[in-house]
Structures are given as structure tokens and as C-alpha cells.
Amino acid sequence: MDKQQLIDCHERIKPFIHNTPVLTSRLINKIAGTHLYFKCENFQRMGAFKMRGAANAIMQLTDAQKQNGVVTHSSGNFAQALSLSAQSLGVKAYIVMPSSAPQVKKEAVKSYGGILIECEPNLEARELASEQIVEKYGATFIHPSNDDQVILGQGTACKELLELHPDLDFVVTPVGGGGLIAGCALSAHYFGNHCKTIGGEPFEVDDAYRSLKSGKIETNTTTNTIADGLKTQLGDKNFPIIQKHVDEIIRVTEEEIIEAMRLIWERLKIVCEPSSAVALAAVLKKKNKFKDKKVGIVISGGNVDLSHLPF
Numbered sequence: 001m002d003k004q005q006l007i008d009c010h011e012r013i014k015p016f017i018h019n020t021p022v023l024t025s026r027l028i029n030k031i032a033g034t035h036l037y038f039k040c041e042n043f044q045r046m047g048a049f050k051m052r053g054a055a056n057a058i059m060q061l062t063d064a065q066k067q068n069g070v071v072t073h074s075s076g077n078f079a080q081a082l083s084l085s086a087q088s089l090g091v092k093a094y095i096v097m098p099s100s101a102p103q104v105k106k107e108a109v110k111s112y113g114g115i116l117i118e119c120e121p122n123l124e125a126r127e128l129a130s131e132q133i134v135e136k137y138g139a140t141f142i143h144p145s146n147d148d149q150v151i152l153g154q155g156t157a158c159k160e161l162l163e164l165h166p167d168l169d170f171v172v173t174p175v176g177g178g179g180l181i182a183g184c185a186l187s188a189h190y191f192g193n194h195c196k197t198i199g200g201e202p203f204e205v206d207d208a209y210r211s212l213k214s215g216k217i218e219t220n221t222t223t224n225t226i227a228d229g230l231k232t233q234l235g236d237k238n239f240p241i242i243q244k245h246v247d248e249i250i251r252v253t254e255e256e257i258i259e260a261m262r263l264i265w266e267r268l269k270i271v272c273e274p275s276s277a278v279a280l281a282a283v284l285k286k287k288n289k290f291k292d293k294k295v296g297i298v299i300s301g302g303n304v305d306l307s308h309l310p311f
Contacts, residue, residue: 032290041276146238158184227277259281274304
């Protein structure tokens with residue numbers, strides 16, 4: 001994927017996304033000992049960065065493919081992103097969700113016009129249900145993170161950040177399925193000035209950290225983390241980009257995630273979900289690495305269950 005593809009992608013999706021604000025906090029800067037610039041994708045349409053990749057993936061389909069609709073399996077933000085993107089573009093979206101997904105997320109999918117199909121809460125059931133829809137309706141499957149067009153779309157968040165602050169030393173993002181960090185790493189490479197990409201990942205689901213060490217995609221045996229958006233694993237399309245362009249992945253504890261989340265709520269006065277706080281937690285964990293540097297942090301989303309806050 002090259003620079004021009006990122007530029008074309010950004011121009012294509014601009015009518016369907018928000019160019020989200022970048023916030024700073026003098027107090028958080030003081031605590032971190034560095035200069036932080038928060039790219040607030042919690043203010044994105046449907047509340048997360050995933051709107052970018054979903055819109056781009058649908059727009060790149062042929063007319064015949066659009067006619068038959070799209071399908072994905074997701075328990076959270078991508079389900080909502082694909083539903084809203086499809087609605088905005090006049091395309092049907094079939095959304096396979098585990099029966100255990102929060103009711104609020106199921107309702108959100110329906111409100112965005114997504115056709116909800118529930119299945120047993122395991123990957124096998126999700127994949128089977130998706131395959132059946134592809135066979136029955138001829139819909140095109142779009143993966144939440146392991147898709148070239150999705151990766152390009154997610155990278156536009158970092159592109160916008162660098163347009164405002166072209167002299168960033170680092171961009172830090174959470175790592176889950178790998179779409180956001182892969183896209184941002186490409187943007188940092190093409191639009192930054194020696195800007196390095198760093199990932200933040202919970203110890204409880206540190207498959208990306210281990211994958212970079214071993215050179216092959218690792219899996220998690222448990223997913224016991226508050227950062228529910230980061231439980232998915234890397235794919236064969238985003239992993240090579242991560243290997244090539246991501247400098248380091250910093251692991252953080254559950255307590256560090258909650259502390260960083262609280263700091264964002266208290267000091268930036270914004271709602272962010274636990275997964276989003278992982279990037280700030282990574283910076284606070286390795287203060288020496290980032291000392292007196294200019295650091296961009298992607299706040300990936302703000303879809304949080306207000307009745308289950310961790311503080």
C-alpha cells in the first residue's frame with residue numbers, strides 16, 4: 001500500500017466521516033513529562049475510528065457487489081461502523097453478532113439499518129453464519145481489521161493528525177485486530193517526519209507483542225481484559241505492515257488501563273472506552289522513552305457502557 005492510495009482513500013471517505021478534533025491537556029503533559037496530542041476518534045460518527053475503514057471498504061466495491069450487500073461478524077464497533085456506512089451509501093449490511101453481545105450494541109446496529117443475525121458466542125459460529133449469508137445473498141464479506149481497504153481507511157486518522165502536527169516524534173495507538181495500528185503506521189511512514197509508531201496492548205491479550213517477537217501470528221488463550229475492543233488477533237494482511245513499520249508494542253496492566261482512562265475522563269473531559277486508554281497507559285508506563293517528545297495518541301473510540309464504569 002502506497003502514499004497515493006492513502007491520499008485517494010482520504011479524499012473518497014471525507015464526505016462520510018468527521019475530521020475529529022485534536023485535544024491537549026497541560027496537566028496530562030506534566031504527568032507524562034512530554035507533549036501529547038490526542039486525536040479524538042470518540043467523536044467520529046458511530047463513536048469510533050472504524051467508520052473510516054468501513055466506509056472505504058464499501059466504496060471500493062463494484063456496483064454489482066454493492067447491490068448484494070455486505071456482511072461482517074463483530075460484537076462491537078465494526079458492527080456499528082459497517083451498518084452506518086452501508087446506510088449512508090445505500091447498501092444492505094448483514095451483521096452477525098454473538099448472542100452474548102451487549103443489548104445496547106445490538107440496538108445500535110439496528111438503529112443504523114444493519115440486518116442483525118445472532119449466533120452462538122464463538123468464532124466458529126460467527127464465521128459459519130457469515131459464510132451462509134455470503135452463499136444465500138451473494139453479500140461481500142468485509143473483515144473488521146484484516147482487509148486492505150479497511151487498513152487504508154483507519155490510517156486516515158493518523159494522516160489527519162499529522163496534517164495538524166507534522167513534526168510528531170511518535171504516534172501511539174491501541175492494538176487489537178491490527179487494522180488501526182497498521183493503517184497509522186503507514187501514514188506515519190508516508191506523511192510523518194521520522195515519526196515512529198508504537199502500540200499499546202494489555203498484558204492479558206498480548207498476542208501482537210508476542211507475534212512481533214516470534215515473527216508469526218500468535219493467539220491468546222484467555223481474554224480477561226477490560227479493554228473489550230482489543231480481544232481480536234492480528235491477520236495476514238496487517239501483520240506484515242506491523243512487522244515492517246511498528247517500532248515497539250508496550251504492554252500495560254489492567255490497573256494502568258483504568259488509571260489512564262480515568263485521567264482522560266477527568267482531565268480531557270471526554271468519554272473514552274477502556275481500549276482507547278491503553279495508548280496513554282503505554283506512554284505513562286515508559287515515560288523515559290517519550291520524555292520531552294511530541295507524541296500523538298489515537299483515542300480510538302467512546303462507546304462505553306456507562307452502567308459498568310471501572311471507577
